[in-house]
Amino acid sequence: MWNTIEQIFPYAIIYTIPLLITALGGLFSERSGVVNIGLEGLMVVGAFAGAFTIFKLQAAYPNEGWVLWAGLLVAVLAGVLFSLLHAFASINLSADQVISGTAINMIAGAITIFMARNMTGSGNIRVNGFSPFDVPGFSDIPVLGPLFFTKTYWTTWLILLILALCSFVLYKTAFGLRLRACGEHPHAAEAAGVNVKKMRYIGVMISGAFSGLGGAVIILTYAGEFTGSVAGLGFLALAALIFGQWRPLGVLAATLFFGFATTVANVSQVIPSIAVVPPIILKVFPYVVTLLALMVFSKSSRAPKAAGEPYDSGKR
Amino acid sequence: MKNSLIISLCAVVFGLLAGAVLMLATGHNAVTGYSYLFQGGLKNPERIGNTFATASPLIFSGLAVAFAFRTGLFNIGVAGQLLVGGFCASVVGLNLDLPKVVLLPIMLIAGALGGALWSVIPGLLKARFNVHEVVSSIMMNWVGFWTVYYGVQSYIKNPSSETESKQLPEAATLKAHWMTDLFHGSYINLGLLVAVVVVIVVAFIINKTTFGYELKAVGHNRDASEYAGIAVNRSIVFSMAISGAIAGLGGVALYAGNASNIQIGILPSQGFDGIAVSLLGANNPLGVLLSAIFFGLLYSGRGFMNAMTDIPPEIADSIIAIIIYFSATSIMIERLIRWLIRRRANAKLNASQDGKVKSSHVEHD
Secondary structure, three states, X not given: OHHHHHHHHHHHHHHHHHHHHHHXXXXXXXXXXXXXXXXXXXXXXXXXXXXXXXXXXXXXXOOOOHXXXXXXXXXXXXXXXXXHHHHHHHHHOOOOHHHHHHHHHHHHHHHHXXXXXXXXXXXXXXXXXXXXXXXXXXXXXXXXXXXXXOOEOHHHHHHHHHHHHHHHHHHHOHHHHHHHHHHHOHHHHHHOOOOHHHHHHHHHHHHHHHHHHHHHHHHHHHHOEEOOOOOOHHHHHHHHHHHOOOOHHHHHXXXXXXXXXXXXXHHHHHOHHHHOOOHXXXXXXXXXXXXXXXXXXXXXXXXXXXXXXXXXXXXO | OHHHHHHXXXXXXXXXXXXXXXXXXXXXXXXXXXXXXXXXXXXXXXHHHHHHHHHHHHHHHHHHHHHHHHOOOOOOOHHXXXXXXXXXXXXXXXXXXXXXXXXXXXXXXXXXXXXXXXXXXXXXXXXXXXXXXHHHHHHHHHHHHHHHHHHHHHHOEOOOOOOEXXXXXXXXXXXXXXXXXHOOOOOOOOHHHXXXXXXXXXXXXXXXXXXXXXXXXXXXXXXXXXXXXXXXXXXXXXXXXXXXXXXXXXXXXXXXXXXXXXXXXXXXXXXXXXXXXXXXXXXXXXXXXXXXXXXXXXXXXXXXXXXXXOOOOOHXXXXXXXXXXXXXXHHHHHHHHHHHHHHHHXXXXXXXXXXXXXXXXXXXX
């Protein structure tokens, strides 16, 4: 049993990381008061931008490490740019945020494949991603070493660092307090001198940056290829956000749960102790648990109160 | 009504313009692109028939989304409901040996029930626990995806393929010889006629019945409806159930009409396109019908365009997605129209009063 856990743990973490960063992005958007169901599309945009950049750069500079980081950076920028579409629609035009987010998903899915097909014909872009490594010294620690410090990627540590920073920014800085105020009670925030629209723009742009990063990380770690979708991970990140009750550590726990459940379902056939469970149970498990969790949390939901409502400073 | 028509037309024009920009930006000729796109959907009776056939599942999915929208619910789970509805109908069609006139209605009922089962769960969760239907119906999409994935493999697997279900027998499909002949060999089928009937029924329910009025009232203002004595929670559950049933019928049209088996591992994109259809059609049954046919045209013409030029077929999806963005931001178009009208009115005013009176209109936006 322990052996099994040791084997799948690194994979579960690899799978968790893109979900985690995307859900964190969603957290900033929703905490500022804008519901963003376009996370899926923003991930696709990041995945495409990252794959595209790296594909081009690797042709010019083969075997150079900085190329991958450049790809991540471009993915972040592309995510930010694309999220502006959602920000503009939901903040300036008071559009229905769910519909605008759906439009983002559809535009991202269609245009990235359109562009990719113009490039490669098949619409798939294959790149060489990061290689996993064992952290020297730490990987020999009993128990923890094999779980956390073997087969890790630099991106994993980067994103965990971002998680720590996010918690700090959200709860310990004036900016974080203002951002949260805009999602709870925008009129009070405005009365206190906060520029609600600006804060919401920042929230949505952070969600674009993080989702773009998440999409690119998928390509550079376990996928290795852009295929025009991220298979519903953006929606799963959204569910993790709710599951985690809009708090960074809650989101970490929720995404770890999803990462584990998915990894277990994916590897179930090769591990005898799990193979006895019908695969359908394993596959639907994360979704059913999410539904149950939504039911349980419904009474004590800590959703940002003003999330989803267009801000109208004249309305009381 | 007239206003929403203008907005939809503007959104279409902007979407087509943006598509042209996309084609130009990637080094293609937009004029030839569009001419092949529309020829591909309209050139001869067969292609026209294919356009209608492509449109029929979209009519159902658009209607499903529109129906839920009227009650203020966003049914984003249409894809899963199509799949489950199609699966239920296929199981019935493969296991019952009955004449076509008896079997098809049973299959349609099975499809509707399957779709309704999948949508009533988010409806109940919304009514009972106030769980947001968007998230719960997305979860149901994936539950449906895996249920059908393993359901097909366990019960109706095609012996010669790992990834699809058995072919439905002739008696269990919506294909009809007279329609195929009428459109010179197109794959158009009875699904279109069922869709038109459902459009009429839904229009009647929404516009002419107390039940429909209650659903709309709940959509406009939940609290006021409750105060007026409408059972709000019941309306939510019914609205979701009917929406899912319509989607389930669409699944029959998709998997037992346009196709005659189910490919596993694919969440039908028609489900998400339903959102686009509904928005462009202003959540109005007739509008849904027209916008579904328009999207059907884009989808059925893109293959021909791709064969004649090297423009990737995803241009159609891109145009549709951009149209949706413009529909979602319709307030922008409204402002533009209002500004144009005001400018013209001011010009008239100034002309008639010899420019003496300065426009004192202050914007109250």
